[in-house]
Amino acid sequence: MRRPTSESVAERISVDISRVGDGDDDGRPEEPAPSEAPRARNTCPSCRSHYREEEMVANLRVCAHCGYHFPVTARERIVQLTDDGSWSEVARDLISIDPLEFVDSKPYPERLDAAERATGLHDAMLVGAATIGEMPVALAVMDFTFLGGSMGSVVGEKFWRAAELSLDRRMPLVSVSSSGGARMQEGVLSLFQMAKTTAVLQELTKAKLPFVSILTDPTMGGVSASFAFVADIVIAEPGALIGFAGPRVIEQTVREKLPEGFQRAEFLLEKGAIDLIIDRRRLRDELAQLLAVLTRQPVPAS
Numbered sequence: 321m322r323r324p325t326s327e328s329v330a331e332r333i334s335v336d337i338s339r340v341g342d343g344d345d346d347g348r349p350e351e352p353a354p355s356e357a358p359r360a361r362n363t364c365p366s367c368r369s370h371y372r373e374e375e376m377v378a379n380l381r382v383c384a385h386c387g388y389h390f391p392v393t394a395r396e397r398i399v400q401l402t403d404d405g406s407w408s409e410v411a412r413d414l415i416s417i418d419p420l421e422f423v424d425s426k427p428y429p430e431r432l433d434a435a436e437r438a439t440g441l442h443d444a445m446l447v448g449a450a451t452i453g454e455m456p457v458a459l460a461v462m463d464f465t466f467l468g469g470s471m472g473s474v475v476g477e478k479f480w481r482a483a484e485l486s487l488d489r490r491m492p493l494v495s496v497s498s499s500g501g502a503r504m505q506e507g508v509l510s511l512f513q514m515a516k517t518t519a520v521l522q523e524l525t526k527a528k529l530p531f532v533s534i535l536t537d538p539t540m541g542g543v544s545a546s547f548a549f550v551a552d553i554v555i556a557e558p559g560a561l562i563g564f565a566g567p568r569v570i571e572q573t574v575r576e577k578l579p580e581g582f583q584r585a586e587f588l589l590e591k592g593a594i595d596l597i598i599d600r601r602r603l604r605d606e607l608a609q610l611l612a613v614l615t616r617q618p619v620p621a622s
Contacts, residue, residue, distance in 0.1 A: 364388050380600050389537065389557050389600055393439075394446045394463035397496055401604050402450035402459070409448040411481045416443055416474045420507050428505040435466045443474040444499070447482040449489070453608025453620045458486035460495040462543070469499035471543050472506040476513025479547060483520040492530045492611050497548045501541015501564075514546035521550050530614035532607065535562050535585070535594065553610060554594045555603075556585035562594070 363370045367386040371379075380400050381390035392400070398407050415432075422428040436442060444466040450459050460482040462469045479495070486493040502510040524531050533551035535544075537560035545564055548554075556562060563583040571578055581587045588594045598606050605620075612619045 362390075364390075382600050387558060387599065389559060391464060391498070391537065392600075393465060394441070394461040394496075397461050398446065398450070398459070400600070401494075401496075401607070402452055403454065406451040407448055407459075408450070409446060410485060411447055411478050412442070414442060414474045414477060416472055416506070418505075419509065420505070422505040422507070424505070431467065431505065439463065439466050441466050443478070444469045444471070445475045445478045447478045447485070449485060449491075452494070452604060452611065455608055455611045455615070455617065455620075456489065456491040457611065458482045458489070458491060458493045460493070462496060462498045464498040464500075464538075467503065469497075469543070470501060470503035470510070471499060471513050471546075472503035472510045473513065475503075476510075476516045479513075479517045480520050483517075483524060486529055486531075487523060487527055490527075490529065492532065492615060493524060494532045494534065494607070494611075495547065495551075496534045496536060497539040497543050498536045499539055499541065499543040499548075501543060511542065514542050517547040518550050521547060530611070532610065532614075534603070534607075535560055537561050540564065540566065549593075552614065553596065555596045555598050555607075556588065556594050557600055557603075558585060558597055560585045562588055 360370060362373060362376050364383040364386060366388040367383060369383055369385045371384075375384075376390065381392050381396075382388070383390070418428045418432075420428075441463055444464075445460055445462050447458070447460045450457060460479050462475070482495070483493055485491075502513070504510070521531060530553075531551045532553045532555065533548050535548055535554065535556040537557065539548055539556075539560065539562045541564060544562060561567075561583055562585060565573075567578055567583055579587070585594065585597050589597050609619050611617075
């Protein structure tokens with residue numbers, strides 16, 4: 321079993337939100353052609369506007385010119401959404417093990433160690449309690465930079481702990497998803513998490529506690545097919561890629577050209593698959609108002 325270091329995760333995590341891998345079907349911009357200059361981290365892939373880091377942080381990593389939503393780490397997402405000083409993390413020391421002794425191009429424990437060193441996280445989700453517009457919530461936030469936000473046993477357990485926190489304290493549950501799907505290195509154990517996470521949400525339904533799910537770019541695979549869509553309200557960020565299999569896989573399977581914007585948030589809203597699209601810059605205020613309505617509390621001023 322890997323042992324967590326004694327150094328604080330908050331002290332180790334980087335604010336670097338650069339994408340990892342070479343995504344094709346997970347909604348990430350493709351690598352520039354060899355003839356193009358490499359894109360700087362704070363250069364918008366949509367309109368090519370460039371920003372200083374302090375400008376990016378101030379605008380919540382949204383392009384001021386075209387509205388493109390840059391990726392955000394879990395730690396930064398929590399800062400953006402919650403009231404100052406209200407976040408209290410739980411289940412922070414849960415770590416993944418390797419019961420299948422899985423090896424692809426490298427052993428699974430090596431991948432975990434590399435991801436932990438790169439992100440300062442023990443796994444792809446942070447959970448805890450916080451307030452949003454003074455409304456107490458249980459919060460579960462995924463981080464794509466840790467193995468593509470893949471859901472393994474630890475992510476499933478952490479989501480369960482967040483739901484239990486919601487039940488224990490009689491407060492709403494809010495999740496923020498950013499994931500490529502189930503973690504293949506854990507095999508069927510990762511698939512079990514789909515049932516586990518949806519099962520605990522039935523307890524919230526029985527207790528009449530609201531669950532709000534926020535989908536960011538990308539939300540795919542086993543996460544989209546489980547807790548991410550089993551919510552009272554499903555919100556997406558603009559332009560987020562949301563689905564099960566990626567568009568390239570679907571095109572290769574059905575041998576047909578997919579509609580323009582297929583699996584993007586706007587397409588899903590038009591088809592009735594999600595409830596709202598909210599710009600990140602308005603998300604905190606609108607989420608606070610929505611939670612107040614769902615819990616029959618006074619609606620905070622925007």
